[in-house]
Amino acid sequence: METQKVAIRPALSQAGNTRTASRALMDNWWKQLGEADAAAQPVANTFVMGSLAEVLNTFDIPMSFPEIAALQTAVKGKAMDYLLAAEDLGYSPDICGYVKVDIGLHATGRDHPLGKYPKPGMVVASNMCNTYIKWAEVWERQYGCPVFVLDLPGWRGTGFEYDSSSETFRNDVKYVEGQIRDLISLSAEVSGKKFDIDKLREILGNVNRMSELYQSILAMNKNKPAPFNALTEGINYMGIANILRGLPEGVEFMETVLAELEERVAHGVGALTDERYRLLLVGTACYTNFRDFVGMFERWDGVFVASEYMSYAGGGIDRGLHYDLSRPIESLAEQILITSQPSMSGIFFSHEWQAKMAEEYDVDGICYHGVKSCRTTAAGLPDAREWLLNNAGVPGLFIQSDLVDSRLWAEAQMRNRIDAFFESLQSRRVQSGV
Amino acid sequence: MLVAGVDVGSTQTKAVIITGEHEILGRGLCSTGAKLADAGETAFNLALEQTEFAEPDVAFVVGTGYGRFNIDFGDAQVTEISCHARGAVHLFPGTRSVLDIGGQDTKAIKVTADGQVVDFNMNDKCAAGTGRFLGAASDALEIPLGELGPLALAAKNPVKMTTTCTVFAESEILGWMAKGRRIEDVVMGVHNSIASRSVSLLRRVGIEPEITFTGGVTRNTAMVELISELVGSRVNTNEESHYCGAIGAALYALDQVLTGAGTERGLPT
Structure with a gap:
């Protein structure tokens, strides 16, 4: 009995620009990684949280993001091949799916669906995810590459944010700044290039601009209808924000996105033809069944207007990150400390951020998607859900599957929970007379 | 009409x-x-x-x-x-909390006076704590499902089931029998396991009386007793x-x- 909706949209001059640019930039990234691998040029394996792209790009060291690469294998329907290859080597089904996809890729000739998956020439990790460190050690043993682990002390006080006026903070800045200087030395050694502080300034300036643009992009979804889906389109913005962090092409991309979204807003064009429910996503999607997952929400005209993923995987660019170019290294240390805190303390304080987002973006409900193979991101989600319902009156749905492992996807159960959630949202709306 | x-x-x-x-x-x-x-x-x-x-x-x-x-x-x-x-x-009509133990999933639901869902919680994707767990006991012990409840009520010293996996439950049940435990104590152990997991789900949405127990497992007298005992009041069933x-x-x-x-x-x- 479902009626087919026909989208009648005005012809927009910017339509499709983001998608075209995103594809071209991602293709080019894979091409550059393949060329670097073929030329035996050292590539840095780094992560979306704490990438330190600012330093790596100063030395023109190509960056490979194994998390993004793993996600892409899932979207391409290939993740299971690599997961099983890793499990054949003895890696447990309980281990992070991203790690196992990476292990499987390395074990099967490094042929990624989008290009050649490079060998790491160095690794930049941090303690923002406990798995990063052990993952880096696998590469270290496998390829003998140098590993740099950024140790972020974390705020010892209570609350979500660093107290940046405290003596503790100043001491922490010195501690992190010293580590960044170590990374600069290592990067110089690996790349064979001298450190150019003006180039670092230029890159930091680009990150500042990207951050401003990214914040404006996110704010676009405060409009009704929301011009983009923070899950489907947001994941592309996020990917480019990471791989081109601090580069002119990254700034240009963000300008393209913003221009397209501004035009959509000006013409009242939403991500969905008929937006009925505005949602916040906490966690990630199941990328193996990405379209099915999104479809279960769109079937009810539900759009994700915001996503926690667009925050914690963005290295702080959603939080108005601003480097002081007159003291670049110290400022880099400060900003890393400040912007990493929400991720570091997420288990205990993420509900505060969710309440704020729910209000600012006027969401009808929150979808909490627990990742079975990542307890770090999944821990605390049921508690946050209950807190939001009982203290902020925002209903939440808790579902579970995985980032990349299709064995953890159960369509009937997933759909049942999602349908029931929307039915309850509908009831709420009727009862409140909206 | x-x-x-x-x-x-x-x-x-x-x-x-x-x-x-x-x-x-x-x-x-x-x-x-x-x-x-x-x-x-x-x-x-x-x-x-x-x-x-x-x-x-x-x-x-x-x-x-x-x-x-x-x-x-x-x-x-x-x-x-x-x-x-x-x-x-x-x-x-006085229902504010609903517990439904189904064949493969268990639902705890908080409801309004007119029967609309305020919040709900369900078991994870595995069938632990669901009616299927009773089915596993029925299969392993070759006792019809309908006889499990009355048998459980005769228990004196119930065993403590440690597995939460419905598949592994069968081997644990047989293990208890091999140790010489009385069949009613083993069956009651199975009931306890389901009841505690189900009430745990109910607690997560907040237990608010009256509590109504629904689904096929309501025909199991032992389960009705156990759930009532765990929530501290008589659950509605008919x-x-x-x-x-x-x-x-x-x-x-x-x-x-x-x-x-x-x-x-x-x-x-």
Whole structure:
């Protein structure tokens, strides 16, 4: 009995620009990684949280993001091949799916669906995810590459944010700044290039601009209808924000996105033809069944207007990150400390951020998607859900599957929970007379 | 004017035919099996046979349960979460919390006075703490499901089941028997395991009296006792509790006919 909706949209001059640019930039990234691998040029394996792209790009060291690469294998329907290859080597089904996809890729000739998956020439990790460190050690043993682990002390006080006026903070800045200087030395050694502080300034300036643009992009979804889906389109913005962090092409991309979204807003064009429910996503999607997952929400005209993923995987660019170019290294240390805190303390304080987002973006409900193979991101989600319902009156749905492992996807159960959630949202709306 | 609710569950399919005055004229029950559409039709026809009416007299059919989209004669679909909530408040108007132990999943639902869902919580994707756990005990001990409850109530020193996996439960049950434990103590151990997991789900949505227990497991007397003991008050059940999901579906069907409420997707409005 479902009626087919026909989208009648005005012809927009910017339509499709983001998608075209995103594809071209991602293709080019894979091409550059393949060329670097073929030329035996050292590539840095780094992560979306704490990438330190600012330093790596100063030395023109190509960056490979194994998390993004793993996600892409899932979207391409290939993740299971690599997961099983890793499990054949003895890696447990309980281990992070991203790690196992990476292990499987390395074990099967490094042929990624989008290009050649490079060998790491160095690794930049941090303690923002406990798995990063052990993952880096696998590469270290496998390829003998140098590993740099950024140790972020974390705020010892209570609350979500660093107290940046405290003596503790100043001491922490010195501690992190010293580590960044170590990374600069290592990067110089690996790349064979001298450190150019003006180039670092230029890159930091680009990150500042990207951050401003990214914040404006996110704010676009405060409009009704929301011009983009923070899950489907947001994941592309996020990917480019990471791989081109601090580069002119990254700034240009963000300008393209913003221009397209501004035009959509000006013409009242939403991500969905008929937006009925505005949602916040906490966690990630199941990328193996990405379209099915999104479809279960769109079937009810539900759009994700915001996503926690667009925050914690963005290295702080959603939080108005601003480097002081007159003291670049110290400022880099400060900003890393400040912007990493929400991720570091997420288990205990993420509900505060969710309440704020729910209000600012006027969401009808929150979808909490627990990742079975990542307890770090999944821990605390049921508690946050209950807190939001009982203290902020925002209903939440808790579902579970995985980032990349299709064995953890159960369509009937997933759909049942999602349908029931929307039915309850509908009831709420009727009862409140909206 | 008649309407129907058909609940195609993972284990059993239930159907009811009700009048505009909420009187239940017919009930149908059959095993679901592999052919979901056939099961829905069989249960519906069984319910219809108990009435003096024919299929064209049924103005609207709402399907619920995992097989709700397979009911090709259904007019709309609503999830069993909403249907159990609605059905429970209809059967026991003071209901504010609902516990449904189904064949493959268990639902804890907080409801409003008019049967709308405020919040719900379900078991994880595995069948631990569901009716299937009892099925495993029935298979392992070769005791009919209907006899498990009375047998459990005779327990003196129940065993403590440690596994939460329904598949592994069979081997643990046999292990206890091999150790010489009395069968009623083993069966009660199984009941305790399900009851504690189910009530834990209920606690997560917040236990608010009255509590209504729904689904096929309500026919198990030991489980009703245990759940009541764990929540600290007598849970509501009656002979209609088994059909609660189908009753809720029928009430949504009635809404559609009387008010034209809802959308093309059969939303409970």
